[in-house]
Amino acid sequence: MGKLSAVWRETNHRYRLIAHECGNCKKMYFPPRDVCPICHRESIGKMKEKELSGLGTVESFTIVHDAPPAFARQRPYVLALIRLDEGPVLTAQIVDSVASEIDIGKRVRSVFRKVREDGKGGIIQYGYKFVLE
Amino acid sequence: MSGIVSYGSYIPKYRIKPDEIARVWGEDADSIRTGINILSKSVPSPDEDVATISVEAARNAIKRGKVKVQDVGAIYVGSESHPYAVKPTATIVASAIGADFSLFSADYEFACKAGTAGMQNVLAMVDSGMVKLGMAIGADTSQGAPGDALEYSASAGGTAFVLGKENVIAKINRTLSVTSDTPDFWRREGQPYPTHGERFTGEPAYFRHTISASKMIMEKSGMKPEDYTYAVFHQPNGKFPTRAAKTLGFTEAQYKDGLLTPVIGNTYSGSMMTGLSAILDKAKAGDRIMAVSFGSGAGSDAFDITVTENIEKIDRESAPTIKKMLSNVKWIDYAIYAKFKKKIIVGDAIE
Ligand SMILES: [Zn+2]
Numbered sequence: 001m002g003k004l005s006a007v008w009r010e011t012n013h014r015y016r017l018i019a020h021e022c023g024n025c026k027k028m029y030f031p032p033r034d035v036c037p038i039c040h041r042e043s044i045g046k047m048k049e050k051e052l053s054g055l056g057t058v059e060s061f062t063i064v065h066d067a068p069p070a071f072a073r074q075r076p077y078v079l080a081l082i083r084l085d086e087g088p089v090l091t092a093q094i095v096d097s098v099a100s101e102i103d104i105g106k107r108v109r110s111v112f113r114k115v116r117e118d119g120k121g122g123i124i125q126y127g128y129k130f131v132l133e
Numbered sequence: 134m135s136g137i138v139s140y141g142s143y144i145p146k147y148r149i150k151p152d153e154i155a156r157v158w159g160e161d162a163d164s165i166r167t168g169i170n171i172l173s174k175s176v177p178s179p180d181e182d183v184a185t186i187s188v189e190a191a192r193n194a195i196k197r198g199k200v201k202v203q204d205v206g207a208i209y210v211g212s213e214s215h216p217y218a219v220k221p222t223a224t225i226v227a228s229a230i231g232a233d234f235s236l237f238s239a240d241y242e243f244a245c246k247a248g249t250a251g252m253q254n255v256l257a258m259v260d261s262g263m264v265k266l267g268m269a270i271g272a273d274t275s276q277g278a279p280g281d282a283l284e285y286s287a288s289a290g291g292t293a294f295v296l297g298k299e300n301v302i303a304k305i306n307r308t309l310s311v312t313s314d315t316p317d318f319w320r321r322e323g324q325p326y327p328t329h330g331e332r333f334t335g336e337p338a339y340f341r342h343t344i345s346a347s348k349m350i351m352e353k354s355g356m357k358p359e360d361y362t363y364a365v366f367h368q369p370n371g372k373f374p375t376r377a378a379k380t381l382g383f384t385e386a387q388y389k390d391g392l393l394t395p396v397i398g399n400t401y402s403g404s405m406m407t408g409l410s411a412i413l414d415k416a417k418a419g420d421r422i423m424a425v426s427f428g429s430g431a432g433s434d435a436f437d438i439t440v441t442e443n444i445e446k447i448d449r450e451s452a453p454t455i456k457k458m459l460s461n462v463k464w465i466d467y468a469i470y471a472k473f474k475k476k477i478i479v480g481d482a483i484e
Binding site: 011012015016051072073074095096111112113114115124126129 | 146147178179180181182184185188189192216217225228229230231463472473475479
């Protein structure tokens, strides 16, 4: 149950790329943070929710061959560090492409995909992945 | 004057040709191509399902019409392949587009016409003033049993329509339905693949309902086939809708733009709605459209639509057009297809 409620709490940022913007220094945080690590106390109560555009650029990537069991049907898959246009960097899977098509500097956009299934009877987790633009 | 305010579709990127399926099952690809007029079909990636397809279609509709999500007071998702038996796809779509907590929503099921049943429902809610805007989605990741004729056509895709009273791009002049208890196609709870009542699929099911609903709506609207710019029907294959159109007196010029099954296969609940989406991609003010869905079991929903001058005011290219989604594809063979569609079962330790 603890795991399920953790997943549920993260729905907003995983489904809609909701970031937090520091009202003090305007820096954008994803995943969202309650306090800005630069402004500390100055930022308390000033962190604002912002929906990110989902557009970004590949900063680095790796091809995962030794995939976890849940990714058996997607092996090998690409995991990338993506710099979103609003500033934050996140790690996400790039789908619908073969590894040879992906390169540093390529433009990507977020899509809504199944992230994992908790067995045949469990909850299905959805969230962001990326495709080449 | 209520009708369509915006629209958006989503078709997965992967495609398989009948040649690949025929090669595995020892059938003749040429006779499939000419017999049911299917040249390729879409295949969902292993991480796509009706919820992800519905969300992408919904987001495209919101983007294209610059729809204020807070104004969307209802979301209905029609499908026969909802990811959960119990837990509505509509809840996932609502969350993913950031809809209000105050929201009417449910999932619908009526074989391939569940999405258009949702459209009628939302239209009534808009007309009665229950909601300002409402969204109806038709999406499927349909399954055909390996080796079954349906395997050549059963595909994946979906379309979302936002309906309202203001800034209507396509006015819905009239809608009506026909319903009967016909055993043409069904799937029992827990069964992975549907069953079809072979001799029931054509005449007593698809043609009777589609043609009756089409004739009824033309008669009630005082319209003749030649009065329409476009006609779009449910498309279980490439042959049925063409025959229905010709029987009714429509010409190829009227039905070709909405006919997508030859290249994407049968997207079930998404079929007629995605054909209508392709028509709206190119329609002009004043164009008249007849759109008729069909759902096994069986029934048809018919719509008489007039495109308004507002269609020129939205940027139709601001979300992917059907043409764009048809041009950017990745071909796969039967082995990859079988892996993607879970026709190859892996151990419990793996999944
Ligand atoms: Zn700060």
